[in-house]
Amino acid sequence: MNSLTIDSARAAIQERKATATALAESFYARIENSDPQIGAYLTLSKERALAKAAEIDALAVKGEKLPPLGGVPVAIKDVMVTRGVRSTAGSKILGNYIPPYDCTAVARMEAAGAVVLGKTNCDEFAMGSSNENSAWRPVHNPRDLSRVPGGSSGGSAAAVAAGMAVAALGSDTGGSIRQPASFCGVVGLMPTYGRVSRYGLIAFASSLDHIGPLTNNVKDAALVLRTIAGRDPMDSTSAEVPVPDYVAELEKPVRGLKLGVAAEYFGEGLDAEVRNAIEAAIQNLARLGCEVVPVSLPHTAYAIPAYYIVATAEASANLARFDGVRYGYRARGARTLSGMYRRSRDEGFGPEVKRRIMLGTYALSAGYYDAYYLKAQRVRTLLTRDFEEAFKKVDAIVTPTSPTAAFKLGEKVDDPLAMYLADIYTVTADLAGIPGISIPCGETREKLPVGLQILGRHFEEATILRLAHAYEKQVSGVRSRAPSA
Protein backbone atom coordinates (compact mmCIF):
# COMPACT_ATOMS: atom_id res chain seq x y z
CA MET A 1 0.00 0.00 0.00
CA ASN A 2 2.94 2.33 0.54
CA SER A 3 3.66 2.17 -3.17
CA LEU A 4 0.37 3.91 -3.93
CA THR A 5 0.80 7.49 -5.00
CA ILE A 6 -1.92 10.06 -5.62
CA ASP A 7 -1.51 9.65 -9.39
CA SER A 8 -1.42 5.84 -9.34
CA ALA A 9 -4.52 5.59 -7.13
CA ARG A 10 -6.44 8.04 -9.27
CA ALA A 11 -5.29 6.41 -12.53
CA ALA A 12 -6.34 2.96 -11.34
CA ILE A 13 -9.84 4.29 -10.65
CA GLN A 14 -9.99 6.26 -13.91
CA GLU A 15 -8.98 3.17 -15.89
CA ARG A 16 -11.58 1.09 -14.01
CA LYS A 17 -8.85 -1.24 -12.66
CA ALA A 18 -10.08 -0.42 -9.18
CA THR A 19 -13.00 1.43 -7.67
CA ALA A 20 -12.75 4.27 -5.17
CA THR A 21 -15.14 2.35 -2.95
CA ALA A 22 -13.03 -0.81 -2.92
CA LEU A 23 -9.92 1.29 -2.34
CA ALA A 24 -11.48 3.08 0.64
CA GLU A 25 -12.65 -0.24 2.06
CA SER A 26 -9.18 -1.75 1.71
CA PHE A 27 -7.73 1.20 3.62
CA TYR A 28 -10.31 0.74 6.36
CA ALA A 29 -9.34 -2.93 6.58
CA ARG A 30 -5.71 -1.92 6.88
CA ILE A 31 -6.61 0.60 9.59
CA GLU A 32 -8.52 -2.05 11.52
CA ASN A 33 -5.50 -4.34 11.27
CA SER A 34 -2.65 -1.93 11.97
CA ASP A 35 -4.02 0.99 13.93
CA PRO A 36 -4.55 -0.75 17.28
CA GLN A 37 -0.73 -0.90 17.58
CA ILE A 38 -0.12 2.57 16.16
CA GLY A 39 -2.99 4.80 17.34
CA ALA A 40 -2.93 7.17 14.36
CA TYR A 41 -6.70 7.68 14.04
CA LEU A 42 -9.12 9.22 16.53
CA THR A 43 -12.28 9.16 14.43
CA LEU A 44 -13.17 7.34 11.22
CA SER A 45 -15.60 9.05 8.84
CA LYS A 46 -16.83 6.01 6.93
CA GLU A 47 -20.17 7.45 5.83
CA ARG A 48 -18.57 10.56 4.39
CA ALA A 49 -15.71 8.63 2.80
CA LEU A 50 -17.92 6.06 1.11
CA ALA A 51 -20.30 8.77 -0.14
CA LYS A 52 -17.39 10.58 -1.80
CA ALA A 53 -16.01 7.30 -3.16
CA ALA A 54 -19.41 6.51 -4.71
CA GLU A 55 -19.48 9.96 -6.28
CA ILE A 56 -16.05 9.37 -7.84
CA ASP A 57 -17.00 5.86 -9.00
CA ALA A 58 -20.08 7.28 -10.76
CA LEU A 59 -17.81 9.65 -12.71
CA ALA A 60 -15.40 6.85 -13.62
CA VAL A 61 -18.23 4.63 -14.83
CA LYS A 62 -19.40 7.41 -17.18
CA GLY A 63 -15.83 7.74 -18.45
CA GLU A 64 -15.57 11.33 -17.20
CA LYS A 65 -12.22 12.80 -16.27
CA LEU A 66 -11.64 12.50 -12.52
CA PRO A 67 -10.57 15.55 -10.51
CA PRO A 68 -6.86 15.64 -9.50
CA LEU A 69 -7.34 13.79 -6.16
CA GLY A 70 -10.23 11.65 -7.40
CA GLY A 71 -10.77 8.68 -5.08
CA VAL A 72 -7.54 9.20 -3.16
CA PRO A 73 -7.84 8.16 0.53
CA VAL A 74 -6.59 10.93 2.82
CA ALA A 75 -6.43 11.62 6.55
CA ILE A 76 -6.97 14.95 8.29
CA LYS A 77 -5.31 16.04 11.54
CA ASP A 78 -7.91 16.50 14.24
CA VAL A 79 -7.12 20.22 14.63
CA MET A 80 -8.96 20.88 11.36
CA VAL A 81 -12.74 20.99 11.62
CA THR A 82 -14.86 18.65 9.54
CA ARG A 83 -18.57 19.32 9.33
CA GLY A 84 -20.61 16.64 11.09
CA VAL A 85 -17.50 14.66 12.04
CA ARG A 86 -16.19 14.87 15.59
CA SER A 87 -13.14 17.14 15.83
CA THR A 88 -11.28 17.24 19.13
CA ALA A 89 -7.91 18.95 18.50
CA GLY A 90 -6.54 16.02 20.54
CA SER A 91 -8.26 17.39 23.64
CA LYS A 92 -10.92 16.25 26.11
CA ILE A 93 -12.24 19.82 26.19
CA LEU A 94 -13.60 19.17 22.68
CA GLY A 95 -14.27 15.48 23.27
CA ASN A 96 -17.75 15.58 21.80
CA TYR A 97 -17.49 18.60 19.51
CA ILE A 98 -19.23 18.18 16.14
CA PRO A 99 -18.32 21.19 13.96
CA PRO A 100 -21.01 22.85 11.83
CA TYR A 101 -18.51 23.79 9.11
CA ASP A 102 -15.51 22.54 7.17
CA CYS A 103 -11.93 23.74 7.22
CA THR A 104 -11.22 25.39 3.83
CA ALA A 105 -8.21 23.14 3.19
CA VAL A 106 -10.36 20.05 3.77
CA ALA A 107 -13.16 21.41 1.57
CA ARG A 108 -10.64 22.02 -1.25
CA MET A 109 -9.27 18.48 -0.91
CA GLU A 110 -12.78 17.04 -1.17
CA ALA A 111 -13.70 19.31 -4.06
CA ALA A 112 -10.67 17.80 -5.81
CA GLY A 113 -12.10 14.31 -5.18
CA ALA A 114 -10.23 13.25 -2.05
CA VAL A 115 -11.84 10.61 0.16
CA VAL A 116 -11.49 11.68 3.81
CA LEU A 117 -11.01 8.45 5.77
CA GLY A 118 -10.90 10.06 9.20
CA LYS A 119 -9.28 12.39 11.72
CA THR A 120 -5.83 11.75 12.99
CA ASN A 121 -4.41 11.83 16.48
CA CYS A 122 -2.24 14.77 17.52
CA ASP A 123 -0.76 16.51 20.52
CA GLU A 124 -3.46 18.47 22.34
CA PHE A 125 -4.10 21.76 20.50
CA ALA A 126 -1.01 20.99 18.43
CA MET A 127 1.20 21.58 21.47
CA GLY A 128 3.96 19.01 21.49
CA SER A 129 6.79 17.32 19.62
CA SER A 130 6.03 13.65 20.26
CA ASN A 131 2.24 13.13 20.14
CA GLU A 132 2.46 12.11 23.82
CA ASN A 133 0.33 15.12 24.79
CA SER A 134 -2.76 13.76 23.09
CA ALA A 135 -5.53 13.54 25.67
CA TRP A 136 -6.65 10.27 24.08
CA ARG A 137 -3.57 8.06 23.62
CA PRO A 138 -0.05 8.39 22.28
CA VAL A 139 0.84 7.44 18.72
CA HIS A 140 3.50 4.80 18.06
CA ASN A 141 6.04 5.26 15.28
CA PRO A 142 5.30 2.65 12.57
CA ARG A 143 9.04 2.28 11.98
CA ASP A 144 9.62 1.30 15.64
CA LEU A 145 6.56 0.93 17.82
CA SER A 146 8.51 1.71 21.03
CA ARG A 147 9.28 5.18 19.74
CA VAL A 148 7.42 8.41 19.17
CA PRO A 149 6.24 9.41 15.69
CA GLY A 150 7.08 13.04 16.45
CA GLY A 151 4.53 15.77 16.91
CA SER A 152 2.26 17.40 16.88
CA SER A 153 1.06 15.86 13.56
CA GLY A 154 2.17 12.40 14.75
CA GLY A 155 -1.06 10.70 13.70
CA SER A 156 -0.95 12.09 10.16
CA ALA A 157 2.71 11.14 9.73
CA ALA A 158 2.14 7.63 11.11
CA ALA A 159 -0.96 7.08 8.97
CA VAL A 160 0.96 7.86 5.78
CA ALA A 161 4.08 5.94 6.87
CA ALA A 162 2.03 2.83 7.70
CA GLY A 163 -0.03 2.87 4.51
CA MET A 164 -3.24 3.85 6.32
CA ALA A 165 -3.70 6.91 4.06
CA VAL A 166 -2.14 7.93 0.76
CA ALA A 167 -1.74 11.50 1.96
CA ALA A 168 -2.60 13.51 5.03
CA LEU A 169 -2.99 17.11 6.12
CA GLY A 170 -1.11 18.29 9.18
CA SER A 171 -0.40 21.61 10.84
CA ASP A 172 2.92 23.22 11.73
CA THR A 173 3.46 25.98 14.29
CA GLY A 174 6.97 25.16 15.54
CA GLY A 175 7.81 22.13 13.38
CA SER A 176 4.76 19.94 13.72
CA ILE A 177 4.60 18.80 10.08
CA ARG A 178 8.32 18.57 9.35
CA GLN A 179 9.56 16.89 12.53
CA PRO A 180 7.05 13.98 12.54
CA ALA A 181 7.67 13.56 8.80
CA SER A 182 11.36 13.23 9.60
CA PHE A 183 10.76 10.75 12.46
CA CYS A 184 8.39 8.56 10.38
CA GLY A 185 10.30 8.64 7.10
CA VAL A 186 7.76 10.53 5.01
CA VAL A 187 7.66 13.89 3.20
CA GLY A 188 6.28 16.86 5.16
CA LEU A 189 5.80 20.32 3.67
CA MET A 190 5.15 23.53 5.56
CA PRO A 191 4.16 26.21 3.04
CA THR A 192 4.82 29.94 3.42
CA TYR A 193 2.66 31.60 6.08
CA GLY A 194 -0.50 32.73 4.31
CA ARG A 195 -0.08 30.33 1.37
CA VAL A 196 -2.85 28.08 2.70
CA SER A 197 -5.95 29.39 4.45
CA ARG A 198 -6.19 28.78 8.19
CA TYR A 199 -9.99 28.98 8.19
CA GLY A 200 -11.21 25.95 10.08
CA LEU A 201 -7.86 25.24 11.69
CA ILE A 202 -8.45 25.28 15.44
CA ALA A 203 -6.00 28.03 16.32
CA PHE A 204 -2.93 27.53 18.47
CA ALA A 205 -0.79 30.57 17.52
CA SER A 206 -2.35 32.66 14.78
CA SER A 207 0.86 34.22 13.46
CA LEU A 208 2.68 30.87 13.38
CA ASP A 209 0.10 28.24 12.36
CA HIS A 210 0.34 26.63 8.92
CA ILE A 211 -1.53 23.76 7.21
CA GLY A 212 0.45 21.47 4.91
CA PRO A 213 0.69 17.97 3.42
CA LEU A 214 2.38 14.77 4.64
CA THR A 215 2.92 12.31 1.80
CA ASN A 216 5.01 9.38 0.61
CA ASN A 217 6.79 11.36 -2.08
CA VAL A 218 7.51 14.92 -3.18
CA LYS A 219 5.18 14.96 -6.20
CA ASP A 220 2.22 14.09 -3.98
CA ALA A 221 3.12 16.98 -1.67
CA ALA A 222 3.19 19.31 -4.70
CA LEU A 223 -0.21 17.99 -5.81
CA VAL A 224 -1.78 18.55 -2.41
CA LEU A 225 -0.27 22.03 -2.11
CA ARG A 226 -1.64 22.99 -5.52
CA THR A 227 -5.06 21.85 -4.31
CA ILE A 228 -5.18 23.65 -0.98
CA ALA A 229 -3.18 26.84 -1.62
CA GLY A 230 -4.65 30.20 -2.53
CA ARG A 231 -6.47 33.23 -1.19
CA ASP A 232 -9.52 32.56 0.98
CA PRO A 233 -11.89 35.44 1.81
CA MET A 234 -12.55 33.69 5.14
CA ASP A 235 -8.89 34.16 6.22
CA SER A 236 -7.58 37.69 5.98
CA THR A 237 -4.02 36.46 6.50
CA SER A 238 -4.21 34.24 3.43
CA ALA A 239 -2.07 35.76 0.72
CA GLU A 240 -3.28 37.28 -2.52
CA VAL A 241 -0.41 35.58 -4.35
CA PRO A 242 -1.15 33.44 -7.43
CA VAL A 243 -0.73 29.68 -7.05
CA PRO A 244 1.81 28.27 -9.53
CA ASP A 245 1.44 24.75 -10.90
CA TYR A 246 3.78 23.18 -8.36
CA VAL A 247 3.66 19.84 -10.18
CA ALA A 248 4.74 21.28 -13.53
CA GLU A 249 7.60 23.09 -11.80
CA LEU A 250 9.03 19.89 -10.29
CA GLU A 251 11.02 18.78 -13.31
CA LYS A 252 12.81 22.10 -13.81
CA PRO A 253 16.59 21.71 -13.47
CA VAL A 254 18.33 22.30 -10.14
CA ARG A 255 21.79 22.76 -11.66
CA GLY A 256 23.19 26.08 -10.60
CA LEU A 257 20.92 26.58 -7.59
CA LYS A 258 22.84 27.81 -4.56
CA LEU A 259 22.34 25.90 -1.31
CA GLY A 260 23.20 27.54 1.98
CA VAL A 261 24.67 25.56 4.86
CA ALA A 262 24.62 27.33 8.23
CA ALA A 263 27.09 26.25 10.91
CA GLU A 264 24.53 27.15 13.57
CA TYR A 265 22.45 24.12 12.50
CA PHE A 266 25.38 21.71 12.79
CA GLY A 267 26.61 22.47 16.28
CA GLU A 268 26.34 20.89 19.68
CA GLY A 269 23.39 18.58 20.24
CA LEU A 270 23.26 17.25 16.69
CA ASP A 271 23.44 13.45 16.74
CA ALA A 272 26.48 12.11 14.86
CA GLU A 273 24.51 9.68 12.71
CA VAL A 274 22.04 12.42 11.72
CA ARG A 275 24.95 14.69 10.83
CA ASN A 276 26.45 11.99 8.58
CA ALA A 277 23.17 11.39 6.77
CA ILE A 278 22.65 15.12 6.19
CA GLU A 279 26.20 15.66 4.96
CA ALA A 280 25.80 12.77 2.53
CA ALA A 281 22.53 14.27 1.31
CA ILE A 282 24.21 17.63 0.73
CA GLN A 283 26.95 15.87 -1.28
CA ASN A 284 24.21 14.28 -3.34
CA LEU A 285 22.67 17.65 -4.10
CA ALA A 286 26.11 19.02 -5.01
CA ARG A 287 26.51 16.13 -7.46
CA LEU A 288 23.28 17.28 -9.11
CA GLY A 289 24.96 20.56 -9.90
CA CYS A 290 23.99 22.68 -6.89
CA GLU A 291 26.57 25.03 -5.40
CA VAL A 292 27.03 24.68 -1.65
CA VAL A 293 27.65 28.05 0.03
CA PRO A 294 28.33 28.67 3.72
CA VAL A 295 25.88 31.13 5.27
CA SER A 296 25.36 32.47 8.74
CA LEU A 297 22.11 32.63 10.68
CA PRO A 298 23.59 34.24 13.79
CA HIS A 299 20.45 34.48 15.94
CA THR A 300 19.47 30.80 15.66
CA ALA A 301 20.15 30.10 19.35
CA TYR A 302 17.47 32.62 20.32
CA ALA A 303 14.71 31.07 18.24
CA ILE A 304 13.41 28.61 20.83
CA PRO A 305 13.07 31.17 23.63
CA ALA A 306 11.44 33.69 21.27
CA TYR A 307 9.10 31.01 19.93
CA TYR A 308 7.98 29.85 23.37
CA ILE A 309 7.02 33.41 24.28
CA VAL A 310 5.24 34.35 21.05
CA ALA A 311 3.48 31.01 20.58
CA THR A 312 2.31 30.65 24.17
CA ALA A 313 1.17 34.29 24.35
CA GLU A 314 -0.94 33.83 21.23
CA ALA A 315 -2.19 30.48 22.50
CA SER A 316 -3.32 31.99 25.80
CA ALA A 317 -5.55 34.34 23.79
CA ASN A 318 -6.77 31.71 21.32
CA LEU A 319 -7.66 29.18 24.00
CA ALA A 320 -9.67 31.67 26.04
CA ARG A 321 -12.72 30.70 24.00
CA PHE A 322 -12.87 27.24 25.59
CA ASP A 323 -15.01 28.11 28.56
CA GLY A 324 -17.78 25.50 28.67
CA VAL A 325 -20.45 27.93 27.44
CA ARG A 326 -21.22 27.18 23.79
CA TYR A 327 -19.45 23.89 23.07
CA GLY A 328 -17.09 21.37 24.57
CA TYR A 329 -16.58 20.18 28.10
CA ARG A 330 -18.46 21.85 30.94
CA ALA A 331 -17.60 21.00 34.55
CA ARG A 332 -20.58 19.78 36.56
CA GLY A 333 -21.81 21.40 39.72
CA ALA A 334 -20.34 24.88 39.32
CA ARG A 335 -22.47 27.39 41.21
CA THR A 336 -21.16 30.53 39.52
CA LEU A 337 -20.24 31.45 35.97
CA SER A 338 -16.67 32.16 36.97
CA GLY A 339 -16.42 28.83 38.73
CA MET A 340 -17.75 27.10 35.63
CA TYR A 341 -15.10 28.74 33.43
CA ARG A 342 -12.26 27.94 35.78
CA ARG A 343 -13.18 24.35 36.50
CA SER A 344 -14.17 23.48 32.92
CA ARG A 345 -10.81 24.71 31.71
CA ASP A 346 -8.76 23.09 34.45
CA GLU A 347 -10.55 19.75 34.03
CA GLY A 348 -10.77 19.87 30.24
CA PHE A 349 -7.22 20.91 29.35
CA GLY A 350 -4.18 18.65 29.72
CA PRO A 351 -1.02 19.62 31.66
CA GLU A 352 1.06 20.83 28.69
CA VAL A 353 -1.76 23.04 27.45
CA LYS A 354 -2.18 24.56 30.90
CA ARG A 355 1.57 25.09 31.20
CA ARG A 356 1.61 27.01 27.91
CA ILE A 357 -1.47 29.06 28.73
CA MET A 358 0.16 30.05 32.02
CA LEU A 359 3.46 30.94 30.34
CA GLY A 360 1.71 32.99 27.68
CA THR A 361 -0.53 34.78 30.15
CA TYR A 362 2.47 35.62 32.32
CA ALA A 363 4.41 36.97 29.33
CA LEU A 364 1.54 39.26 28.42
CA SER A 365 0.64 40.43 31.91
CA ALA A 366 1.22 43.96 33.13
CA GLY A 367 4.82 44.51 34.06
CA TYR A 368 6.11 41.66 31.94
CA TYR A 369 4.72 42.50 28.48
CA ASP A 370 7.77 44.55 27.43
CA ALA A 371 10.34 42.25 28.94
CA TYR A 372 8.91 39.12 27.37
CA TYR A 373 6.37 39.50 24.58
CA LEU A 374 7.70 42.68 22.98
CA LYS A 375 11.27 41.46 23.41
CA ALA A 376 10.42 38.17 21.69
CA GLN A 377 8.82 40.07 18.80
CA ARG A 378 11.98 42.10 18.32
CA VAL A 379 14.03 38.90 18.28
CA ARG A 380 11.58 37.58 15.70
CA THR A 381 12.57 40.51 13.46
CA LEU A 382 16.26 39.65 13.92
CA LEU A 383 15.64 35.99 13.00
CA THR A 384 13.68 36.99 9.91
CA ARG A 385 16.42 39.41 8.86
CA ASP A 386 18.98 36.57 9.22
CA PHE A 387 17.05 34.62 6.58
CA GLU A 388 16.55 37.63 4.34
CA GLU A 389 20.30 38.27 4.39
CA ALA A 390 21.14 34.64 3.71
CA PHE A 391 18.65 34.46 0.83
CA LYS A 392 20.50 37.26 -0.92
CA LYS A 393 23.35 34.78 -1.35
CA VAL A 394 21.54 31.45 -1.73
CA ASP A 395 18.29 30.04 -3.15
CA ALA A 396 17.64 27.52 -0.40
CA ILE A 397 19.08 26.51 2.95
CA VAL A 398 19.63 22.84 3.86
CA THR A 399 19.64 21.65 7.46
CA PRO A 400 18.80 18.58 9.50
CA THR A 401 15.07 18.60 10.35
CA SER A 402 15.70 17.40 13.89
CA PRO A 403 18.84 16.97 16.04
CA THR A 404 18.02 13.30 16.59
CA ALA A 405 16.00 10.49 15.09
CA ALA A 406 12.81 9.37 16.86
CA PHE A 407 13.26 9.02 20.62
CA LYS A 408 11.59 6.45 22.87
CA LEU A 409 8.07 6.94 24.20
CA GLY A 410 8.28 8.37 27.71
CA GLU A 411 11.87 9.56 27.29
CA LYS A 412 11.18 13.30 27.45
CA VAL A 413 7.74 13.57 29.09
CA ASP A 414 9.04 14.66 32.48
CA ASP A 415 11.19 17.51 31.18
CA PRO A 416 9.18 20.07 29.21
CA LEU A 417 12.28 22.09 28.35
CA ALA A 418 14.08 19.04 26.88
CA MET A 419 11.02 18.42 24.72
CA TYR A 420 11.00 22.07 23.55
CA LEU A 421 14.63 21.81 22.44
CA ALA A 422 13.67 19.08 19.94
CA ASP A 423 12.25 21.89 17.77
CA ILE A 424 15.55 23.73 17.48
CA TYR A 425 15.89 23.43 13.69
CA THR A 426 12.25 23.90 12.79
CA VAL A 427 10.94 26.88 14.79
CA THR A 428 13.00 29.44 12.89
CA ALA A 429 10.99 28.92 9.69
CA ASP A 430 7.68 29.38 11.53
CA LEU A 431 8.89 32.63 13.09
CA ALA A 432 10.06 34.00 9.74
CA GLY A 433 7.07 32.62 7.81
CA ILE A 434 9.25 30.93 5.19
CA PRO A 435 8.41 27.53 3.66
CA GLY A 436 10.25 24.34 4.59
CA ILE A 437 10.10 20.71 3.52
CA SER A 438 11.45 17.60 5.24
CA ILE A 439 12.33 14.61 3.08
CA PRO A 440 13.75 11.21 4.09
CA CYS A 441 17.51 11.09 3.52
CA GLY A 442 18.73 7.91 5.17
CA GLU A 443 18.57 5.95 8.38
CA THR A 444 20.49 5.51 11.60
CA ARG A 445 22.14 2.19 12.50
CA GLU A 446 18.91 1.31 14.29
CA LYS A 447 17.01 1.81 11.02
CA LEU A 448 15.35 5.01 12.18
CA PRO A 449 14.56 7.57 9.47
CA VAL A 450 16.51 10.81 9.19
CA GLY A 451 14.98 13.91 7.63
CA LEU A 452 16.67 16.55 5.48
CA GLN A 453 15.09 20.00 5.71
CA ILE A 454 15.12 22.44 2.80
CA LEU A 455 14.08 26.02 3.56
CA GLY A 456 13.18 28.57 0.92
CA ARG A 457 12.25 32.19 0.42
CA HIS A 458 8.68 33.35 1.00
CA PHE A 459 6.40 31.87 -1.69
CA GLU A 460 9.21 29.85 -3.28
CA GLU A 461 7.69 26.44 -2.52
CA ALA A 462 8.32 25.57 -6.17
CA THR A 463 12.08 25.87 -5.63
CA ILE A 464 12.23 23.72 -2.51
CA LEU A 465 9.91 21.15 -4.05
CA ARG A 466 12.10 21.05 -7.14
CA LEU A 467 15.23 20.40 -5.05
CA ALA A 468 13.45 17.79 -2.94
CA HIS A 469 12.13 16.04 -6.04
CA ALA A 470 15.56 16.00 -7.70
CA TYR A 471 17.13 14.54 -4.56
CA GLU A 472 14.39 11.93 -4.25
CA LYS A 473 14.80 10.82 -7.87
CA GLN A 474 18.54 10.51 -7.31
CA VAL A 475 18.22 8.18 -4.32
CA SER A 476 14.97 6.39 -5.20
CA GLY A 477 14.90 2.68 -4.65
CA VAL A 478 17.17 2.89 -1.63
CA ARG A 479 14.51 4.03 0.87
CA SER A 480 13.02 1.12 2.83
CA ARG A 481 9.32 0.87 3.53
CA ALA A 482 7.42 0.59 6.78
CA PRO A 483 7.12 -3.03 7.92
CA SER A 484 3.56 -4.38 7.61
CA ALA A 485 1.92 -4.47 11.01
Added chain:
Amino acid sequence: MKVTEKDVTYVADLANLELTADERARMVRDLNSILGYIDRLNELDTASVPPMAQVSDRYGLDPSKQGSERFAYASREDVHQGLRKSLPHEEALRNAPESDGIFFKVPKVIER
Protein backbone atom coordinates in the same frame (compact mmCIF):
# COMPACT_ATOMS: atom_id res chain seq x y z
CA MET B 1 12.78 37.10 37.64
CA LYS B 2 11.77 34.30 39.96
CA VAL B 3 8.16 33.11 39.80
CA THR B 4 6.50 32.58 43.18
CA GLU B 5 3.37 30.69 44.14
CA LYS B 6 1.64 34.06 44.53
CA ASP B 7 2.52 34.85 40.89
CA VAL B 8 1.13 31.50 39.78
CA THR B 9 -2.12 32.10 41.64
CA TYR B 10 -2.46 35.57 40.11
CA VAL B 11 -1.72 34.35 36.55
CA ALA B 12 -4.05 31.34 36.93
CA ASP B 13 -6.74 33.84 37.88
CA LEU B 14 -6.09 35.87 34.71
CA ALA B 15 -6.14 32.69 32.64
CA ASN B 16 -9.33 31.40 34.25
CA LEU B 17 -7.75 28.16 35.42
CA GLU B 18 -8.71 26.56 38.74
CA LEU B 19 -5.35 24.90 39.48
CA THR B 20 -5.15 22.27 42.20
CA ALA B 21 -2.48 22.59 44.90
CA ASP B 22 -0.36 19.96 43.15
CA GLU B 23 -0.69 21.76 39.83
CA ARG B 24 0.30 25.06 41.43
CA ALA B 25 3.47 23.54 42.90
CA ARG B 26 4.38 21.91 39.60
CA MET B 27 3.67 25.13 37.73
CA VAL B 28 6.06 27.14 39.95
CA ARG B 29 8.81 24.65 39.12
CA ASP B 30 8.09 24.44 35.39
CA LEU B 31 7.64 28.16 34.81
CA ASN B 32 10.88 28.95 36.60
CA SER B 33 12.75 26.37 34.56
CA ILE B 34 11.35 27.61 31.26
CA LEU B 35 11.63 31.32 32.04
CA GLY B 36 15.18 30.75 33.24
CA TYR B 37 15.99 29.47 29.77
CA ILE B 38 14.03 32.25 28.06
CA ASP B 39 16.02 34.90 29.95
CA ARG B 40 18.86 34.45 27.46
CA LEU B 41 16.88 36.72 25.12
CA ASN B 42 18.32 39.53 27.25
CA GLU B 43 21.76 38.78 25.80
CA LEU B 44 20.54 40.52 22.66
CA ASP B 45 20.45 44.30 22.30
CA THR B 46 17.13 44.95 20.60
CA ALA B 47 16.69 48.62 21.49
CA SER B 48 16.57 49.74 17.86
CA VAL B 49 14.84 46.65 16.42
CA PRO B 50 11.16 47.01 15.52
CA PRO B 51 8.86 44.28 16.88
CA MET B 52 7.32 41.84 14.39
CA ALA B 53 3.76 40.88 15.24
CA GLN B 54 3.19 38.80 12.16
CA VAL B 55 4.69 37.79 8.88
CA SER B 56 2.04 39.01 6.45
CA ASP B 57 2.95 42.62 7.10
CA ARG B 58 6.19 41.93 5.28
CA TYR B 59 4.52 41.04 2.03
CA GLY B 60 1.12 42.65 2.12
CA LEU B 61 1.47 45.98 3.85
CA ASP B 62 1.46 49.09 1.66
CA PRO B 63 3.91 51.51 3.32
CA SER B 64 2.92 54.30 0.95
CA LYS B 65 -0.54 54.49 2.53
CA GLN B 66 -1.68 55.83 5.88
CA GLY B 67 -3.57 54.24 8.77
CA SER B 68 -5.89 51.32 8.00
CA GLU B 69 -5.35 51.74 4.27
CA ARG B 70 -1.96 50.10 4.75
CA PHE B 71 -3.80 46.88 5.52
CA ALA B 72 -5.95 46.88 2.40
CA TYR B 73 -4.47 43.49 1.50
CA ALA B 74 -6.28 41.91 4.43
CA SER B 75 -9.73 43.33 3.76
CA ARG B 76 -12.64 42.50 1.54
CA GLU B 77 -16.17 43.77 0.99
CA ASP B 78 -18.58 43.07 3.86
CA VAL B 79 -20.98 41.49 1.44
CA HIS B 80 -18.79 39.16 -0.57
CA GLN B 81 -20.31 37.02 -3.29
CA GLY B 82 -23.78 37.83 -1.95
CA LEU B 83 -25.17 37.66 1.57
CA ARG B 84 -24.53 34.25 3.10
CA LYS B 85 -27.06 32.55 5.33
CA SER B 86 -26.34 32.61 9.05
CA LEU B 87 -25.83 29.38 10.90
CA PRO B 88 -29.32 28.08 11.74
CA HIS B 89 -30.26 28.22 15.42
CA GLU B 90 -30.42 24.47 16.00
CA GLU B 91 -27.00 23.97 14.42
CA ALA B 92 -25.47 26.71 16.50
CA LEU B 93 -26.90 25.18 19.66
CA ARG B 94 -26.09 21.59 18.77
CA ASN B 95 -22.87 21.47 20.79
CA ALA B 96 -24.25 23.40 23.76
CA PRO B 97 -23.63 21.68 27.09
CA GLU B 98 -26.89 23.20 28.30
CA SER B 99 -29.51 25.10 26.38
CA ASP B 100 -33.21 25.96 26.48
CA GLY B 101 -33.53 25.77 22.71
CA ILE B 102 -33.03 29.51 22.32
CA PHE B 103 -30.14 30.46 24.59
CA PHE B 104 -27.01 28.83 25.97
CA LYS B 105 -27.68 28.26 29.66
CA VAL B 106 -24.98 29.03 32.22
CA PRO B 107 -24.82 29.36 36.03
CA LYS B 108 -25.79 32.76 37.43
CA VAL B 109 -23.55 35.62 36.42
CA ILE B 110 -24.08 37.91 39.37
CA GLU B 111 -22.75 36.50 42.60
CA ARG B 112 -24.52 37.62 45.72
